[in-house]
Amino acid sequence: MSTIAAIRIPAEEFALAETLSRVSGVGFETVRVVAQDDDRVLPLVWAQTSDEDALERALADDPSVENEQLLADLAGERLYRMDWVANIETVVYALLEHDGTVLSASGRKDGWHLRILFPDRNSLSATHEFATDNGVTISLERVTDLNEGRGSQFSLTERQHQALLAAYERGYYEVPQEVTMEELADEFGVSAQAVSQRLHRAYRNLIENALVIGRPTDTVEE
Template sequence: MSTIVIGTVPATEFALEHTLAAVPDVEFECERIIESGDDTVMPLLWARNAPKERLDEAFEADASVENVTLLADFGDEYLYRMEWVHHIQLLLGMLTNSEATVLDAYGRDDHWRLRVLFPTRDAFSATHEFCNEHGLTYDVESIREMDGEPAGRFGLTEGQYRALVLATQRGYYEVPQRHTLEELAEEVGVTHQALSERLRRGTAALVEDTLLVGAVPDET
């Protein structure tokens, strides 16, 4: 069964350690990561919250990257293609040994946060063993096994998934609303309080699973 794992990796064991330290406010988000050789991967990644000049200087001095190419400049964010050549054993292990897919990778401060799809739970276990054997750090925050149902792909219960889909189909989120919460609750066969809770919890789970992967956890 496919398994989605969210975890963090220190920048010292991953990539762009120097750049993250030299440009403290920068945030990186990987658009795509491609294996390009035995000891190299080629990511496309967005850089935000940093002047291009400071990024260029940091990349030049960063031993973990080579062949940095600016693909797009939008003034406040930049799309780069580059090669990661140092401290990527964990990433290579995921892509090759475990046949994993890196769905999201966000770098900020002194760490990277990854959301990774493993084809099986055993494949994730192989990555865990790889880390132990090579002295690598992969601090797992959450593990979710996908059961093949659409709800499982997004961290939703079946009830939350159906409630969100129905609310969207019936125009509950439109302005003006085409159906009220009470009308939807009657169709589902639950109280409007129960349906409201499903929608709130489902929305929170969906946002957390898709939009907050790279966000700093709220410690309040």
């Protein structure tokens, strides 16, 4: 059964460590992470910073980065194509040896948070063991098995997933609304309050898993 692992790696043990330590307040969000071979990863990376000159200097000096290329320059954000060439052994191992897929990754001075899709739990265990053997500190923050439908990748229960889809398809999120909470409740055979609570819990799980990487949830409510 495919498994999604939310993991944390200390900033000093992953790519862009020197840049994160030198540029105050900088943050990174990957768009795509592809392993070219066993010693090089080619990501697309959004960098958020208020000091673009300091960022450019740090990237040029960072030993974990090569071939950085600026693709877009927006207010406070820059999109780069670059090669990661150091401190990436664990990610390369997961991608090449176990057919893993990096769904998301974000890095700040306090560490990198990644969500990686593995074919099964054995692949996750092997990657964790590989990291430990190579001196990389991996903290498992959440492990989700994809056995409850498509919504489970965002820690949604089946009921939450169904409620979100129904609300979207019936036009609940349109302006003006095409269906009321009471009408959705009648469709599910529950109270309007129950539907409201289900949607709010679904929003929380979506935001946490899609936008707030690395903050664990203790329980999943329906």
